Amino acid sequence: MEYIAISTGFALMLLGLWGILSQKNLIKIVLGFTIFDTGINIVMVSIGYVKGKAAPILDVINASEAANKIVDPVPQALVLTAIVIGLGVTALMLVYVLKLHREKNSLDINSFKDLKW
Amino acid sequence: MIKKWIILGILAGMGLIFFDLFSAFRGNETLGKTADYYARHGAEEVGASNIVTAIVVTYRGFDTLGEVTILFLTAAIISFVLKIRQEDILPNRPIRITSELLDSASQVIVPVIFMVGIYIFVNGHLTPGGGFPGGAVIASGVLLMILSNPNFSVSHKVIAWVESISGVGFVLLGVMGILFAGGFLDNRVLGLGDFGKLFSAGIIPFIYSFIGLKVGAELSNILGAISHAQNEKN
Numbered sequence: 129m130e131y132i133a134i135s136t137g138f139a140l141m142l143l144g145l146w147g148i149l150s151q152k153n154l155i156k157i158v159l160g161f162t163i164f165d166t167g168i169n170i171v172m173v174s175i176g177y178v179k180g181k182a183a184p185i186l187d188v189i190n191a192s193e194a195a196n197k198i199v200d201p202v203p204q205a206l207v208l209t210a211i212v213i214g215l216g217v218t219a220l221m222l223v224y225v226l227k228l229h230r231e232k233n234s235l236d237i238n239s240f241k242d243l244k245w
Numbered sequence: 246m247i248k249k250w251i252i253l254g255i256l257a258g259m260g261l262i263f264f265d266l267f268s269a270f271r272g273n274e275t276l277g278k279t280a281d282y283y284a285r286h287g288a289e290e291v292g293a294s295n296i297v298t299a300i301v302v303t304y305r306g307f308d309t310l311g312e313v314t315i316l317f318l319t320a321a322i323i324s325f326v327l328k329i330r331q332e333d334i335l336p337n338r339p340i341r342i343t344s345e346l347l348d349s350a351s352q353v354i355v356p357v358i359f360m361v362g363i364y365i366f367v368n369g370h371l372t373p374g375g376g377f378p379g380g381a382v383i384a385s386g387v388l389l390m391i392l393s394n395p396n397f398s399v400s401h402k403v404i405a406w407v408e409s410i411s412g413v414g415f416v417l418l419g420v421m422g423i424l425f426a427g428g429f430l431d432n433r434v435l436g437l438g439d440f441g442k443l444f445s446a447g448i449i450p451f452i453y454s455f456i457g458l459k460v461g462a463e464l465s466n467i468l469g470a471i472s473h474a475q476n477e478k479n
Binding site: 130131134135138141142145146149150175176177178179183184185186187188189190192194195197198199200201202204205208209211212213215216217219220222223224226227230 | 249252255256259260264266270272273276277279281283284285288289294295296297299300301305308309312315316318322326327371372373375377381440441460464467470471474
């Protein structure tokens with residue numbers, strides 16, 4: 129199970145990187161970043177997986193039993209943070225795309241050569 | 246042509262790194278040391294059923310405060326970038342009339358979406374969920390309102406008040422932790438209550454409600470700014 133999740137995560141990361149590097153449309157590049165992000169999050173969550181254990185939500189307070197019942201909650205808490213930051217970064221990139229489109233009326237990255245030497 | 250080969254080379258290199266990481270990965274049989282502590286003592290010390298919430302809001306609450314700040318900064322930068330000068334505003338932007346279906350359906354669905362969002366962040370310490378997903382759900386309701394009525398503008402006054410009150414409330418509750426409990430953002434200001442009940446886990450439900458309102462207000466502000474940016478003259 130964890131192998132499926134972690135390999136999917138790595139595959140998504142590669143897919144996102146390919147999108148960032150090869151696409152010409154700015155929106156598609158932003159989507160590439162989002163896919164990369166999702167891949168990293170999946171990898172992080174799957175690293176915290178413990179075989180045969182359930183989500184870290186408890187029914188009763190039982191210190192000795194709880195440790196044998198749940199998966200690692202720390203990566204999940206980190207991913208929660210990462211998702212929110214990813215959302216902020218995506219929103220910011222999309223707004224920059226919007227502004228760039230206003231400037232040149234084009235979404236093609238090849239039409240923005242002002243800073244290219 | 247050479248570009249394609251460079252891209253292929255980078256992808257192959259990254260693939261190699263990932264494969265190396267993947268082949269070294271072995272599934273865990275037991276929890277790590279930190280996780281073991283949280284699992285054993287989290288429910289007892291914090292009183293939240295959801296251990297992830299216990300970590301996010303209490304053990305690493307300061308981190309979450311920073312996270313909320315980052316979201317606030319993002320919203321502020323977006324508003325700054327999308328600012329339109331008064332003389333550039335198009336008085337009557339031509340808009341397409343919304344379909345009857347979307348218009349009627351949104352009036353029914355939007356209150357339900359808001360209710361679901363509030364439910365998610367109020368129950369953050371009991372169920373998978375919390376302030377961030379709850380706030381995002383509320384913002385999706387605002388998005389539906391904007392889509393169904395293109396002239397709808399998100400009120401800056403409401404957003405500013407909700408955001409300020411929830412931000413200040415979050416910090417004040419944290420400071421109360423210093424005064425009445427073990428330290429900044431300690432949740433034992435109120436009693437821990439019955440495990441698994443809505444009013445339990447000290448101040449976690451209140452902090453998560455503030456976070457939910459703040460995230461919802463910030464995301465709505467971003468959506469409103471993007472929607473308003475369409476009024477600019479070309």
